[in-house]
Amino acid sequence: MATDSWALAVDEQEAAAESLSNLHLKEEKIKPDANGANGAVVKTSANTEKTEEDEKEDRAAQSLLNKLIRSNLVDNTNQVEVLQRDPSSPLYSVKSFEELRLKPQLLQGVYAMGFNRPSKIQENALPLMLAEPPQNLIAQSQSGTGKTAAFVLAMLSQVEPANNHPQCLCLSPTYELALQTGKVIEQMGKFYPELKLAYAVRGNKLERGQKVGEQIVIGTPGTVLDWCSKLKFIDPKKIKVFVLDEADVMIATQGHQDQSIRIQRMLPRNCQMLLFSATFEDSVWKFAQKVVPDPNIIKLKREEETLDTIKQYYVLCNNREEKFQALCNLYGAITIAQAMIFCHTRKTASWLAAELSKEGHQVALLSGEMMVEQRAAVIERFREGKEKVLVTTNVCARGIDVEQVSVVINFDLPVDKDGNPDNETYLHRIGRTGRFGKRGLAVNMVDSKHSMNILNRIQEHFNKKIERLDTDDLDEIEKIAN
DNA sequence: AAAAAAT
Numbered sequence: 001m002a003t004d005s006w007a008l009a010v011d012e013q014e015a016a017a018e019s020l021s022n023l024h025l026k027e028e029k030i031k032p033d034a035n036g037a038n039g040a041v042v043k044t045s046a047n048t049e050k051t052e053e054d055e056k057e058d059r060a061a062q063s064l065l066n067k068l069i070r071s072n073l074v075d076n077t078n079q080v081e082v083l084q085r086d087p088s089s090p091l092y093s094v095k096s097f098e099e100l101r102l103k104p105q106l107l108q109g110v111y112a113m114g115f116n117r118p119s120k121i122q123e124n125a126l127p128l129m130l131a132e133p134p135q136n137l138i139a140q141s142q143s144g145t146g147k148t149a150a151f152v153l154a155m156l157s158q159v160e161p162a163n164n165h166p167q168c169l170c171l172s173p174t175y176e177l178a179l180q181t182g183k184v185i186e187q188m189g190k191f192y193p194e195l196k197l198a199y200a201v202r203g204n205k206l207e208r209g210q211k212v213g214e215q216i217v218i219g220t221p222g223t224v225l226d227w228c229s230k231l232k233f234i235d236p237k238k239i240k241v242f243v244l245d246e247a248d249v250m251i252a253t254q255g256h257q258d259q260s261i262r263i264q265r266m267l268p269r270n271c272q273m274l275l276f277s278a279t280f281e282d283s284v285w286k287f288a289q290k291v292v293p294d295p296n297i298i299k300l301k302r303e304e305e306t307l308d309t310i311k312q313y314y315v316l317c318n319n320r321e322e323k324f325q326a327l328c329n330l331y332g333a334i335t336i337a338q339a340m341i342f343c344h345t346r347k348t349a350s351w352l353a354a355e356l357s358k359e360g361h362q363v364a365l366l367s368g369e370m371m372v373e374q375r376a377a378v379i380e381r382f383r384e385g386k387e388k389v390l391v392t393t394n395v396c397a398r399g400i401d402v403e404q405v406s407v408v409i410n411f412d413l414p415v416d417k418d419g420n421p422d423n424e425t426y427l428h429r430i431g432r433t434g435r436f437g438k439r440g441l442a443v444n445m446v447d448s449k450h451s452m453n454i455l456n457r458i459q460e461h462f463n464k465k466i467e468r469l470d471t472d473d474l475d476e477i478e479k480i481a482n
Numbered sequence: 483a484a485a486a487a488a489t
Binding site: 173174175202205220221222223225226230231249253254255256259344345346367368393394395397415416417 | 483484485486487488489
């Protein structure tokens with residue numbers, strides 16, 4: 001059972017609490033966790049005569065204590081909801097990467113990426129994912145809370161670099177996201193000398209009869225399915241960890257669903273399955289739990305928190321041309337940092353990019369109709385900051401992480417195939433900004449009664465006021481650009 | 483409607 005590794009980690013925490021109690025502290029209590037695992041009571045004998053050295057130690061210990069208290073209190077607000085497959089095993093969350101007893105070269109990779117301590121989702125998901133035997137997990141956590149690093153770490157901790165065949169497989173909904181996640185895998189795994197990563201994406205062609213020798217494969221569903229079935233480049237029976245990123249689209253949208261499920265069925269019975277997303281609509285939750293055998297579930301559900309750091313506005317127009325004019329008025333303000341402009345169709349996106357260019361505004365265009373080489377080049381230029389404004393479709397709605405993006409513009413509001421508001425996509429789109437708690441700005445373009453109605457329904461769904469913005473009023477624009 | 487395919 002998993003209890004062995006957990007028990008070790010708990011011991012270690014108790015040892016830490018012990019050493020804390022040897023310091024000169026005022027009497028303090030740490031509130032036990034909801035699960036009791038992190039509970040510790042620290043008592044001290046008050047010392048009247050203190051040296052300067054003692055004072056220093058006091059302050060250090062006090063600040064450590066404050067941190068512990070704060071994080072325990074955060075846990076008690078039910079910010080994190082954990083549903084365990086085996087309720088008898090102790091619920092455990094880690095407060096440092098050391099507690100996970102990772103291989104040294106992996107810990108080195110984690111720190112090299114600048115991670116000092118686990119994020120909220122990582123605290124709870126990592127012990128579960130690294131347990132023995134491997135546990136399946138469905139995890140929901142807002143944009144920019146460290147989901148990618150969490151599942152990459154899980155893959156890297158299971159991989160055996162000496163074996164030259166794919167052991168971990170990760171699916172992404174788009175080409176750009178696969179490239180981005182691949183980079184994280186490469187960075188975090190760079191201290192494994194033998195470890196290699198293969199990209200199973202459109203345009204990446206292998207010789208017939210060839211086998212993938214890389215230990216980890218990241219890819220998009222169509223190509224991965226081909227590589228596993230028809231082309232036999234990958235032996236799916238040897239996969240130990242299977243990750244679905246943006247899992248709700250992967251299992252619920254037509255096209256992706258078919259391929260993802262077909263791939264999943266080829267995997268061995270004991271393969272670990274990890275599903276991650278910022279959003280799971282109710283019906284998709286149910287389906288996800290049917291797809292994943294014996295799932296553990298972690299929800300970090302604070303949509304309001306994401307929305308608090310992002311100011312949302314709407315601009316009232318009468319047609320597409322007026323939206324275009326309003327956008328031109330905004331151009332100066334949005335190019336202070338980087339911006340993404342979302343359109344409903346590829347056609348609108350390319351039209352808009354062309355029109356903006358004609359007006360002398362430099363913009364980049366990215367949509368699924370472009371060649372993959374071109375797409376890779378555009379996203380790279382945008383990442384490097386060489387392009388300030390990216391006009392795109394839903395291809396970039398999810399996962400794309402460019403830190404300098406501070407403005408998201410919905411030139412068209414997100415709607416589903418039936419013309420209803422697509423709340424999940426809305427949240428993902430505006431989640432491209434305000435990453436890791438930074439402030440962001442979202443501007444929605446409304447051009448009809450119908451789209452005003454859609455916006456109102458989105459506003460109701462998130463119960464968050466979206467204010468009117470007058471783009472003809474320069475002071476107003478000044479205000480949002482600050 | 484977009485995305486995903488060596489079909």
